[in-house]
Amino acid sequence: MKNSNVIYGDGTVTSPNGFQASGVYCGLKRKNKDMALLLSDFPAIVVGLFTTNRVPAHCVVYNKERTALGSARALIINAGNANCCTGEQGRQDNLEMARQTARRLGLSADEVLVLSTGVIGEPMPMQKIRRGIDMAVDALSPHGGEEAAHAIMTTDTVAKHFSARFTISGVDCTIGVMAKGSGMIHPNLATMFGVFTTDVDIDAGLLQEAFRDAVQDSFNMMTVDGETSTNDTVLIFANGAAGNPKITDKNENYKIFAEALKMLAVEASKAIARDGEGATKLVTVTVSGAATKEDAVTAAKAIANSMLVKTAVFGKDPNWGRVVQSAGASGAQINPDAFAVEFAGVKVAENGGAVPFDRDATIKRLHSNEVRVKIDLGVGKASATVFTCDLTYDYVTINAEYHT
Amino acid sequence: MKNSNVIYGDGTVTSPNGFQASGVYCGLKRKNKDMALLLSDFPAIVVGLFTTNRVPAHCVVYNKERTALGSARALIINAGNANCCTGEQGRQDNLEMARQTARRLGLSADEVLVLSTGVIGEPMPMQKIRRGIDMAVDALSPHGGEEAAHAIMTTDTVAKHFSARFTISGVDCTIGVMAKGSGMIHPNLATMFGVFTTDVDIDAGLLQEAFRDAVQDSFNMMTVDGETSTNDTVLIFANGAAGNPKITDKNENYKIFAEALKMLAVEASKAIARDGEGATKLVTVTVSGAATKEDAVTAAKAIANSMLVKTAVFGKDPNWGRVVQSAGASGAQINPDAFAVEFAGVKVAENGGAVPFDRDATIKRLHSNEVRVKIDLGVGKASATVFTCDLTYDYVTINAEYHT
Numbered sequence: 001m002k003n004s005n006v007i008y009g010d011g012t013v014t015s016p017n018g019f020q021a022s023g024v025y026c027g028l029k030r031k032n033k034d035m036a037l038l039l040s041d042f043p044a045i046v047v048g049l050f051t052t053n054r055v056p057a058h059c060v061v062y063n064k065e066r067t068a069l070g071s072a073r074a075l076i077i078n079a080g081n082a083n084c085c086t087g088e089q090g091r092q093d094n095l096e097m098a099r100q101t102a103r104r105l106g107l108s109a110d111e112v113l114v115l116s117t118g119v120i121g122e123p124m125p126m127q128k129i130r131r132g133i134d135m136a137v138d139a140l141s142p143h144g145g146e147e148a149a150h151a152i153m154t155t156d157t158v159a160k161h162f163s164a165r166f167t168i169s170g171v172d173c174t175i176g177v178m179a180k181g182s183g184m185i186h187p188n189l190a191t192m193f194g195v196f197t198t199d200v201d202i203d204a205g206l207l208q209e210a211f212r213d214a215v216q217d218s219f220n221m222m223t224v225d226g227e228t229s230t231n232d233t234v235l236i237f238a239n240g241a242a243g244n245p246k247i248t249d250k251n252e253n254y255k256i257f258a259e260a261l262k263m264l265a266v267e268a269s270k271a272i273a274r275d276g277e278g279a280t281k282l283v284t285v286t287v288s289g290a291a292t293k294e295d296a297v298t299a300a301k302a303i304a305n306s307m308l309v310k311t312a313v314f315g316k317d318p319n320w321g322r323v324v325q326s327a328g329a330s331g332a333q334i335n336p337d338a339f340a341v342e343f344a345g346v347k348v349a350e351n352g353g354a355v356p357f358d359r360d361a362t363i364k365r366l367h368s369n370e371v372r373v374k375i376d377l378g379v380g381k382a383s384a385t386v387f388t389c390d391l392t393y394d395y396v397t398i399n400a401e402y403h404t
Numbered sequence: 405m406k407n408s409n410v411i412y413g414d415g416t417v418t419s420p421n422g423f424q425a426s427g428v429y430c431g432l433k434r435k436n437k438d439m440a441l442l443l444s445d446f447p448a449i450v451v452g453l454f455t456t457n458r459v460p461a462h463c464v465v466y467n468k469e470r471t472a473l474g475s476a477r478a479l480i481i482n483a484g485n486a487n488c489c490t491g492e493q494g495r496q497d498n499l500e501m502a503r504q505t506a507r508r509l510g511l512s513a514d515e516v517l518v519l520s521t522g523v524i525g526e527p528m529p530m531q532k533i534r535r536g537i538d539m540a541v542d543a544l545s546p547h548g549g550e551e552a553a554h555a556i557m558t559t560d561t562v563a564k565h566f567s568a569r570f571t572i573s574g575v576d577c578t579i580g581v582m583a584k585g586s587g588m589i590h591p592n593l594a595t596m597f598g599v600f601t602t603d604v605d606i607d608a609g610l611l612q613e614a615f616r617d618a619v620q621d622s623f624n625m626m627t628v629d630g631e632t633s634t635n636d637t638v639l640i641f642a643n644g645a646a647g648n649p650k651i652t653d654k655n656e657n658y659k660i661f662a663e664a665l666k667m668l669a670v671e672a673s674k675a676i677a678r679d680g681e682g683a684t685k686l687v688t689v690t691v692s693g694a695a696t697k698e699d700a701v702t703a704a705k706a707i708a709n710s711m712l713v714k715t716a717v718f719g720k721d722p723n724w725g726r727v728v729q730s731a732g733a734s735g736a737q738i739n740p741d742a743f744a745v746e747f748a749g750v751k752v753a754e755n756g757g758a759v760p761f762d763r764d765a766t767i768k769r770l771h772s773n774e775v776r777v778k779i780d781l782g783v784g785k786a787s788a789t790v791f792t793c794d795l796t797y798d799y800v801t802i803n804a805e806y807h808t
Contacts, residue, residue, distance in 0.1 A: 055732035055740045085728060085740070087757050120725035121758040225711040228733035307629040307711070307795075308803055315804030321524035324489060328459035329632035336459045336489070353491050354525040391711075393800050399712055400719030400796075 006260045008267065011163025012145025016174040016199035018042050018241030022139035023151030026132025028080025028118070028125065033151035035129070036178075037136035038075040038195065039105060044239035045204045046072040046113070047211045049219075051232035057084035058094040059114045060231060066098075066113055070204055072237065073111040075195065076101045076136065077152050078129060079180075082191065084120040084230045093124040100130060104137040117154055117180065117191040117231055149178035152193060155398065156181050160271040164260040168253045171244040173200045175257075177264050181224070181272035194219055194234040194268055200257055201240035202247040210258040211236050218265035221297075222387040224276035225395075226305040236261075266387075273387040274369075278394025282370045283313050287327070288383040289339075289376035295332035296384035299377065302330035303386075309373070310391035316366035318343035318359070323375050338378025344371050352378070410664045412671065415567025416549020420578040420603035422446050422645030426543035427555030430536025432484025432522070432529065437555035439533070440481040440582075441540035442599065443509060448643035449608045450476040450517070451615045453623075455636035461488035462498040463518045464635060470517055474608055476641065477515040479599065480505040480540065481556050482533060483584075486595065488524040488634045497528040504534060508541040521558055521584065521595040521635055553582035556597060559802060560585050564675040568664040572657045575648040577604045579661075581668050585628070585676035598623055598638040598672055604661055605644035606651040614662040615640050622669035625701075626791040628680035629799075630709040640665075670791075677791040678773075682798025686774045687717050691731070692787040693743075693780035699736035700788035703781065706734035707790075713777070714795035720770035722747035722763070727779050742782025748775050756782070 014021045018041040028034040048067035050060050066072060076097055083090045098112040105112075116124075139147075149161040160179040167173065175198040180191070196211075215234055240246070247253050274282035285304045290296035303309055306326040312319040320341040327334055341349040344365035348357050365371075371390075418425045422445040432438040452471035454464050470476065480501055487494045502516040509516075520528075543551070553565040564583040571577065579602040584595070600615075619638055644650070651657050678686040689708045694700035707713055710730040716723040724745035731738050745753040748769035752761050769775075775794075 052735075053729065053732040054736070054738045055728050055743075085725070085753070085757050087741070087755075120728070121753060227710065227712055227729065230729055230732060306631065307799070308631055311800055311803035314800070317804070321489070324459050324524070325457065325631065325634055328457040328634060331456075332458070334458045337491070339459075349489070349525060351491075353489050391800060392804075393797050395711070396715055396718070396795060396797050396800060399715035400721070 006164055006166040008263065009163050010161060011176050012149055012161040013038055013176040013178050013195060013197040014142055014145035015163040015176040016197050018199055018239045019197045020140040020142050021144035021148040022136045022141060023144065023147030024132060024135040024139050026135060027128045028078055033147065034079045035132035035136050036077040036148035036151035037140060038148060039140055040073050040237050040239040042239045042241055043071050043073060044237040045070060045207055046235060046237050047208045048233065048235045049212065049215050051228055051230060053228050053230045055085065055230050057082050057116060057231040058090045059083060059116045060233060062094050063113050063233065066110060069110060072113050073107050074101055074105055075113045075115065075235065076133060077115040078132065079152055079154050080118040081116060081122060081124050082118045082120045082231050083116040083124050086121065086123055089123060093126055096126065097129060097133065100133050104133065113235065115193055115233055117193065120230060145176060145178065152178065152180045154180060155277060156275055158275055160268060162264055162267050164264050166256055166260055168200065168244040168256060171242055173242040173244055174198065175260055175264055177268050179268040179272055181275050191229040191231040192219065192272060196236035198238045199240065199242035200238055201242060201244050202238055202257065206247060206254060207236065207238050210261055213258065214262040214265040217262060218269040221385060222269040222273050223301060223304050224273060224389055270387050273389050276389035277398045278392040279389030280369065280392055281313060281390045283388045283390060284372045284385060285388060286372065286374045286383065286385045287377060289378050289380060290382040291333040291380040293382045293384065296382045299327045299330045299332035300384045300386040302326045303373065304388035307391055313371055314390035314392050316363050318348050318362045318366065320349040323373060327375055327377065332377065333379045335378035340376040342374040344368065410568055410570040412667065413567050414565060415580050416553055416565040417442055417580040417582050417599060417601040418546055418549035419567040419580040420601050422603055422643045423601045424544040424546050425548035425552040426540045426545060427548065427551030428536060428539040428543050430539060431532045432482055437551065438483045439536035439540050440552035440555035441544060442479040442552060443544055444477050444641050444643045446643045446645055447475050447477060448641040449474060449611055450639060450641050451612045452637065452639045453619050455632055455634060457632050457634045459489065459634050461486050461520060461635040462494045463487060463520045464637060466498050467517050467637065470514060473514060476517050477511050478505055478509055479517045479519065479639065480537060481519040482536065483556055483558050484522040485520060485526060485528050486522045486524045486635050487520040487528050490525065490527055493527060497530055500530065501533060501537065504537050508537065517639065519597055519637055521597065524634065549580060549582065556582060556584045558584060559681060560679055562679055564672060566668055566671050568668050570660055570664055572604065572648040572660060575646055577646040577648055578602065579665055579668055581672050583672040583676055585679050595633040595635040596623065596676060600640035602642045603644065603646035604642055605646060605648050606642055606661065610651060610658060611640065611642050614665055617662065618666040618669040621666060622673040625789060626673040626677050627705065627708050628677060628793055674791050677793050680793035681802045682796040683793030684773065684796055685717060685794045687792045687794060688776045688789060689792060690776065690778045690787065690789045691781060693782050693784060694786040695737040695784040697786045697788065700786045703731045703734045703736035704788045704790040706730045707777065708792035711795055717775055718794035718796050720767050722752050722766045722770065724753040727777060731779055731781065736781065737783045739782035744780040746778040
């Protein structure tokens with residue numbers, strides 16, 4: 001932690017000043033809360049980053065347009081139906097969600113964003129959703145962040161919410177985040193959401209830059225099964241309610257904010273990877289010694305998505321051959337006579353070949369619920385880190401036995 | 405079958421005239437044969453296609469040089485050690501395998517190719533290998549093809565060998581193939597070999613063209629877990645022993661040969677996919693309606709490698725959302741309002757959305773050990789087919805529980 005004045009904790013999207021939230025049950029899921037609402041008491045600048053999937057859900061198309069306007073007040077989220085591949089009716093249903101939320105909150109529809117996650121190709125059960133929106137508005141509270149974090153879960157086994165507190169020119173500021181992970185509900189999608197709130201007062205362009213940068217090293221470096229869903233979205237709302245001197249250039253205050261934001265984004269991403277379907281471990285893959293940053297990312301993602309590496313980690317097997325194979329197959333430059341591999345801090349290969357190591361001690365370390373896999377490609381100086389999880393029997397169970 | 409005069413069967417690499425082979429046990433594996441030898445009684449033209457992995461095994465580097473010479477007589481294959489990441493000693497060991505085989509057969513070392521598959525990063529147990537080569541030479545027989553096919557197996561559950569017989573200008577000709585699949589032995593690599601033999605007399609350039617073309621639509625379109633091993637290799641030996649009028653241009657005779665070769669390559673690839681680790685099904689993924697051939701291949705490979713699609717097929721779930729998601733995430737152009745999806749011949753999505761279908765009947769069809777998944781991207785006219793298998797509990801068992 002570079003800035004010792006940043007305190008990380010398990011706060012929520014309502015930890016920053018001027019935000020309210022709620023989480024309610026309206027019958028979209030079989031049980032548990034399934035609709036969340038977030039409201040900024042003041043106009044907030046907003047930045048969104050969206051899935052690159054060529055079959056985007058209606059909410060993604062809608063949010064892209066609305067976030068381009070630069071500000072928003074509220075976000076309505078449902079879990080249980082992704083509203084994707086649902087045609088013109090789905091587009092209308094998405095709009096209606098924004099409009100009804102706006103009407104109940106006294107806002108314009110343009111000020112409301114929408115997120116949906118769940119089954120694709122099924123019509124939105126609008127009667128339940130209308131009722132859910134009403135309930136969510138009634139339940140809004142400055143302490144509702146935790147309930148909201150629960151309501152966006154699908155097959156997530158734990159609610160994911162974190163916070164960072166720090167001072168900017170002596171003023172207390174906060175960032176909060178709620179995220180949902182690799183859950184497939186009932187049938188379908190490994191959708192990932194990250195919703196950030198902050199009361200920091202910051203220039204819109206700088207917020208965008210800090211957010212893109214944070215997401216690049218976190219959500220974009222996290223993978224459970226290599227899938228990019230139709231609904232993946234990360235959003236940040238900044239309402240300036242802290243009353244700090246507005247951050248308008250890349251000074252020390254910007255650095256404090258940007259670093260706290262990135263740390264939080266990394267924390268949320270690790271939480272998603274750790275809670276990957278059936279996962280028993282968070283796996284951190286670091287590639288160093290790459291010719292370029294792009295090579296480092298390519299190799300790290302290949303290793304993190306390798307079913308062979310992921311099953312080896314599940315099996316507590318320091319199987320460096322699989323790591324080298326994946327890196328070699330990724331297209332990244334690698335020096336076959338100079339690479340080195342570490343499992344859980346133990347060097348198992350060096351100069352392109354095996355080295356003696358204490359196998360029993362290493363296997364013991366691999367029993368940890370957090371395992372580091374490192375490879376030095378032996379070519380250059382670039383590096384990258386990707387977060388993933390192991391591949392287990394339960395992944396197969398979850399994904400093979402839940403039918404559409 | 406366009407050419408009704410082609411008869412496909414379960415012959416071997418010794419089905420064509422002028423080839424001998426053997427398969428012996430020399431102790432590299434715990435049990436079962438682990439060393440194979442193939443000999444052409446006459447000089448044969450040879451074509452090789454190799455892994456693109458950046459950490460190629462010693463045999464790959466060696467064979468690339470040797471096949472560039474254009475002809476060869478023999479091929480020595482061991483299973484149990486990949487001789488990869490073994491440094492200069494590994495390079496010497498590979499050379500010694502070629503030299504000893506050549507010496508025992510009265511050939512020059514340049515006329516002998518080498519294939520290794522198995523654990524990586526461990527020194528070759530040369531004492532066993534020397535003994536194995538002697539035994540393999542002694543066991544050579546014009547009927548040894550089936551034993552050879554057994555000796556190259558790793559975790560393959562069945563030996564894979566096929567043949568095609570046809571006439572060229574009234575002369576009987578034969579192609580034989582042995583292949584090994586996605587087996588990981590003891591620890592390591594999903595290495596794929598395909599070794600073809602033919603007695604057809606054909607111009608070297610035309611053989612190369614026909615072979616590249618055949619491999620492109622078969623071995624290059626097959627995936628078990630998306631991995632490209634350090635040792636993947638396909639080879640063809642053509643010794644002209646059939647005595648047909650030599651094929652020197654792309655006439656009808658060339659077409660007969662090329663088509664039979666491709667059919668055989670597809671058959672071998674399907675056999676490898678069907679025998680993928682833990683697989684219960686051969687899955688054929690066909691993408692049509694793509695903007696370009698490249699898009700079709702990209703989307704088909706993304707779907708075939710999708711852990712979500714592979715577990716859905718294992719679970720007999722016609723989960724078209726996962727197919728669309730994978731296609732959409734692949735980067736291939738797709739029309740969200742025009743795509744259509746079929747599972748096992750049943751249309752489950754059309755015009756970008758769900759269509760009613762008989763779910764019970766479809767699930768019954770998905771119990772078959774061969775399942776077709778089709779998606780029309782709704783954009784253009786290009787198409788591609790990829791062969792894969794489902795993802796099962798046994799895949800996790802095989803890959804997590806066998807330790808290095």
